[in-house]
Amino acid sequence: MKAPFSSYLNGIAPGLKELIALLRGRYDYVSVLSTDSVGFTVAISQRSKSVSRETIATERGTVVRVYKNGLYAESAFTGFDPANAKETFESITRELDAQLRLMNAAGVKAYETGILPDEPRTIFTEMETGRLPEEESISSMVDKLSAVSDQGMKAGADQGLKLIDFQVRACSTHVCKMFLTEHQDLRQSYTFSEGMTYALVAGEERTDFAYTSLSGRKGPELFDHVEDKIPEVLRIAKDLVSAERIVPGEYDVITAPEVTGLIAHEAFGHGVEMDMFVKGRALGADYIGKRVGSDMVTMHEGALCVEDVTSYAFDDEGTPAGDVTEIDRGILRSGICDALSALRLGVQPTGNGKRESFSHKVYTRMTNTMFDSGTSTLDEMIASIEKGYLLEGMQSGMEDPKHWGIQCILDRGYEIINGKLTGKVVSPLVMTGYVPDLLGSVSMVSTDRESFGSGACGKGHKEWVKVADGGPYLKAKVRLG
């Protein structure tokens, strides 16, 4: 079925067009983004249950962007009355004028920027979904997740694990966004869902947790087989309670697809967000056309490069979705760019202008960030390592686009000696290094690849948005602590 576009947004569209016309009398460029996204979160464990009709992306509101005299300004609000656009117009101009007076009084100069183009464009997209979150039976979802939690506890006990709890979490969102200008009318509707199974396990000396995730540009049907995740999360829990601390040092490693994705995200995801180029905050700006990795490294970024949670039709500035080849066989080719940064840099926007919500500013943000596949099998890669680790499970990462340092906190390392897994597990792990060294050391790439969209990404330490990343297994050399 198709995810139907919001009747609320259709209903306020004429009023918003009237608002745009009023604002065009004062400003040289006006755009409006209105959102009406609904969903649910169901979290079930042995100790507590919760249901909320909210997710990270549910919202309803409007943001207006205006331009005059080289300067952009925005006003975000709720409660738009389509029958009274003039009142909203007066409220917007009153606040923005007061801000300008403050700027002028403080002697602040504008960072002058050109005007955004407003070529005629129409998009109306209702993407396919199995089911809709707003129509999902919550009772069935609670029953299903409760059964999975019970099964997880029982299976854990059968395996001799001391499970404290087994949690299952399901979030599903139906996104509807409408972008309007004087000449553009873009409307999109799609669903995405993400979930997690989570085992809290008591070891000899400490309590630890294991998790697996699932995600997709799908409706609640994503959770139809969530019980299939039970064996994997219990395997991880078992590995964690027997894990030892690693001896710090530099090792040959194989990164599992979720770790590969974290590297992609931190290394040349944030590193080539081109609003950072505008501010002179990214070393990547000086490396376009230069080598940043081995011949085996090819990386793509874009809403179209894989289908996952952020595979939209257009971004929050009305730029159609793209697929950018960031690194081609080790050579940095391009960054990703929001519309204002593109104007400032004299390049084309890539469909990566995103907001945390309608009430937040646009920044250049990632969508799907993926390494391309290679030609090796995982067995061949393991066999090639004399002493090292197979790295699995990601916890968090942080980049330094100015200095190309990278930090990845990982869950587990499986020891490899003389080309074979020994069964020894180390945890947790801090992987650090210099990005070109890390990518330059990539010497084998597996044939398969996978994307993961259950996490959220911050810009600095704020502005959380949905992203997906992933890739194949990579063989590289890294520092572990």
Place this chain on the structure above:
Amino acid sequence: MADMKKTALDTLLNVLKTSGADAWEVADEEEKGWEFYFIRHSLDQHRAKDVRTFNVKVYKKFDDCLGSASASIPSDATEEEMRRAVEGLCSDASYVRNPFYTLNKPCQAETKGQAENIDLEAISGDFIRTLASIPETVTEDLNSYEIYVNKITRHFLNSEGIDVTTVHPSSMVEAVINARKDGHEIELYRMLKAGTCDREQLTRELKETLTYGRDRLITVPTPALDKPDVVFATDPSVELYRFFASKLYASMVYRGMSDWKIGDMVAPENLTMCSVRSLPNSSRNVAYDEEGAPIRDLTLIDHGKAVSYMGGRQFSQYLGMESSFIPSNIEVIGGTESEADLRTGDFLEVVEFSDFQVDSITGDIAGEIRLAYLHQGGKVTPVCGGSVSGSFPELLKTMRFSKESRQYNTMLIPSVTRLQGVTVTGVDNA
């Protein structure tokens, strides 16, 4: 406009009262904000925000169980939309059954010291002027900064009769500092939160960061070190003390994520941690918590011994606590040594991490070193690269902390903390 706002809330309250819900809570939340984005000292963009939502939770009673479900209902929802949303929540709540608990009842909070007049324009002006006056040099300056000034109004009501409103300012400055030398440039990042603009505090923080930027340029790679003492004296310290707080949340304890018990020694014997109703210029100085409970001063750890859990109504009642609340501000005291005492001998003082983390369940600590000062044999060497890792619960046994304090928005904590025998993976650990 004021009447329209009242009408929307009244409509929602009427819908709730006739919905068949056995109990309910509503938070009418309004956030007005002014935002300014600068590249160098030029205005990149300015924004205004006026956002209002109703956060609603409904409850259904079943023998010894309580069902609940929550939603955010748009402030411009029609009565029919509100009715449908609340009916849906009542239905959802009947499937989500947790052990029974009761909602908070009306209880007057101490409101002295609460914010009165919050002038977005005046506060914004203070921030803009302060940031324009940070003493930069040819080699250390502000790359860019973002100013967020918010007035947050929260009107909370529940079916037990609570009807309270809190208004507070909440501000943030995100600043990126550059330092350069011989054609090489680095950056450092700060996200500084507060109630309003404290010119002196903000200037002090950013001047300190400019100094770190200068030192970052003269670092050498962190060498291999054999379990050195590590000193924390900047904002990553907050994560260490937040670990104590997280372990005492009723929700963490009830759900098995914390095994801390009242009466157990959980911290160094001189450490005392309290929830405090207010801290100077904190962005969370509010009289009532999210569930309408009065926020008060409360000792959580007394000389190393856990003496009270804290947290929301549901999980607190499960642990037998009748008058709990969700704290806003935390104070840690009890240090007996001076900052200077804690900086004697050999140690590594890490002032900048990529992202320092303390896992709230395992207590594992981890962070990549962006700038540290290695004190060895009386010599001080700025270093970078490599990482710090270890188990905080194990490192607690040797934890020392200063009698002097430093405030990081909602956390007033010892200004210097020293841990012994930390794993440091140097760049030379090959």
